[in-house]
Amino acid sequence: MKQYLLSIHQPTGSMPPPEFLAEVTAELAALREELAAAGAWVFGNALHDPDTATVVRPQAHGGVLVTDGPYAEGKEHLGGIMVIEVADLDVALAWARRYAAATTLPVEVRPFRG
Amino acid sequence: MSGPAAPGRPSAQDVEAVFRSEYGRAVAVLVRASGDIDLAEDAVQEAFAAAAERWPAAGLPPSPAGWIVTTARNRMIDRQRRESIRAARQTEAVRLYGAGAPMPGMSAMPDGAGGPGDRGGQAGSQDDPVDPADATDPADLGDPDGPVPDERLRLIFTCCHPALAPTAQVALTLRLLGGLATPEIARAFLVGEAAMAQRIVRAKAKIRDAGIPYRVPTAGELPERLPPVLAVVHLVFNEGYLAASGDRLVRDELCTEAVRLGRLLAELMPDEPEVLGLLALMLLVQARRPARTAADGSLVRLPDQDRSQWDRGLVAEGRALVRRCLRIDRPGPFQIQAAISAVHADAVRAEDTDWRQIVQLYDLQMALAPGPVVALHRAVAVAERDGPQAGLDLVDALDMDGSHLFHAVRAELLGRLGRRSEAVRAYEAAEERAANTVEREHLRARRRALGDG
Structure with a gap:
């Protein structure tokens, strides 16, 4: 079995209407149940907005600098992640497809090492 | 050395012909057995090197394909064994195994070493109905004269997996199924050798690291998975047929290779009309090739071509395929293009062309694609x-x-x-x-x- 990171990328800025979000949340919960039932769920959750992020950056002469804000500002940001454990990429892509359909957002699938 | 009373000793061209027709099949079988593309390629290349040394003196074995696969498989197992011993020694130095003795292959590598055994082990752990262990069964591969299982369909679907960039799909297909060397592929696509080598290495790494499986898609997946495969074959053909720059020989080889792949797909998926349509299209277009270039190398347009130069065998074969498509009655873009080419082929002179029918076919094409x-x-x-x-x-x-x-x-x-x-x-x-x-x-x-x- 192989572990994959499914990351959901969403546009920064405008939020969809609450009734749409409620629908998406329900679908995501159902998907999580399904993954768990298939023995494929490892971990996952949605993330708070990027402006809640804090960056800890090593400094050239030792120590770190702690700063407010995301590592990189962009038109898109990471909205949530899931780690799943499945047989191969085709199975991972099939789940990613479900997430993309549920969220109407692009989903990146990346294999973990090992 | 005195060879057996073989019907003539094989020349270098004979060995080359076996290479062209059997390389992809052998690689596909060994990829299936080992789950490791590099290992499979190396082993098959070594087997052909051995054949080139041996066959001219000893004569062709009864089943050259079986001989190649068996020899390659033995070399692969030898290498896996050597590497497994080395890995086991390394591992022993790190920690001692208990009852779980190291498996053959490279599964004995420490975790995270990312050895090819990871792939083999993983491929075996699927709910895939056919276990790769089947392919390593001596009953399948041990007899050099026995039938060689055809695993090429799996491999071509892996090479043309949508998770790989289209350029990488083309390069991998030509390399693994066609046995074209990286410099040949680079020349054909006017890309530097280093860049092409890099592209191929990266694609193989993605297949391994991202866990792209070796399997034929289910019937339900085919509508999505077949078009990229057909697109790759069509692109290889067009590159050979249309591109006027670059090495003429390489381009001829691309057309030949595309037709070979088209025939393979048609043989392995005889009920997919678009597969037949693509093959028909390539054959009908290929048939015009002798008339397409004038003696001075300039282009001759379709209406000006000397149609007596068209290859009648290819035309007949293409036509028969178009008729088969019509009977299946599930039209698609390649079938329609083939049908249009067939209408052209029906006209003895350009002015006899049934343009009314061609317009109708384009109407259909506009509706479909x-x-x-x-x-x-x-x-x-x-x-x-x-x-x-x-x-x-x-x-x-x-x-x-x-x-x-x-x-x-x-x-x-x-x-x-x-x-x-x-x-x-x-x-x-x-x-x-x-x-x-x-x-x-x-x-x-x-x-x-x-x-x-």
């Missing part, structure tokens, strides 16, 4: 059926300023309408946009002919 290029071709057919003005009206409605073909068609139609200065300007626009020299030469010649006429 609309696009500006299809619309342009349809306009050409309409011009033949209803006259140049009708065609020009359709062409002028298209937004294709970047396409040399668009301007070339306009130029041709304007010329027929006697609007000479406009035609000259259109030819000039086409020449500016044409990518290859032979085509540019052809357009220039047509423009000059217009000026003189």
Whole structure:
């Protein structure tokens, strides 16, 4: 079995209407149940907005600098992640497809090492 | 050495012919057995090197394909064993195994070492109905004269997996199924050797690291998975047929390879009409090849070709496939293109062409796979059926300023309408946009002919 990171990328800025979000949340919960039932769920959750992020950056002469804000500002940001454990990429892509359909957002699938 | 009383000793060309026809099959079998593309390729190449040494003296074995697969498999197992011993020694130095003795292959590598055994182990752990262990069963591979299982379909679907970039799909397919060397592929696509090698290495790494499986898609997945496979084969064919720059021999080889892959797909998926359609299209187009270039290397257009030079065998084969498609009655873009080529092939002289039928086929194509290029071709057919003005009206409605073909068609139609200065300007626009020299030469010649006429 192989572990994959499914990351959901969403546009920064405008939020969809609450009734749409409620629908998406329900679908995501159902998907999580399904993954768990298939023995494929490892971990996952949605993330708070990027402006809640804090960056800890090593400094050239030792120590770190702690700063407010995301590592990189962009038109898109990471909205949530899931780690799943499945047989191969085709199975991972099939789940990613479900997430993309549920969220109407692009989903990146990346294999973990090992 | 005294060879057996073989019917003639094989020449280097005979060995080469076996290489061309059997390389992909052997690689596919060994990839299936080992789950490791590099290991499989190395082993098959070693087996062919051994064959090149042995066969000219000893004669061809009863089943060259079986001999290659068996020899390659033995070499692969030897190597896996050597590496497994080495890995086991390394591992022992780190920690001692208990009852779980190291597995054969490289599964004995420490965690995270990312050895090829990871792939083999993983491939075996699937709910895949056929376990790869089946393929390593000596009953399948141990007898050099026994039948060689055909695993090429799995491999081609892996090579053309949508998770790989289209350029990588093409390169991998030519390399693994066709046995083309990286420099040949690089020359064919006018890419530097280093860049092409990099592309292939990266694609193989993605197959391994991302866990792209070796499997034939289910019937339900085929509508999505088959088109990229067909697109790759078609692209290889077109690259060989249309590209005028680059090495002529390499280009011929691309066409041959594409037809070979097309035949393979048709043999392995005989009920998929688009597969048959693509093969039919390639055969019918390939049939015109002898008439397509003049003695001086210049391009001869379809209406000006000497049709007696067309390869009748290929035409007949292509036609038969088109008829098979019609019986299946699930039309698709390749089948329609093949049908159009078949209508051209039916005409003994260019002026006998049934343009009415061709327009109808383009109408169908526009309904199934609309696009500006299809619309342009349809306009050409309409011009033949209803006259140049009708065609020009359709062409002028298209937004294709970047396409040399668009301007070339306009130029041709304007010329027929006697609007000479406009035609000259259109030819000039086409020449500016044409990518290859032979085509540019052809357009220039047509423009000059217009000026003189």
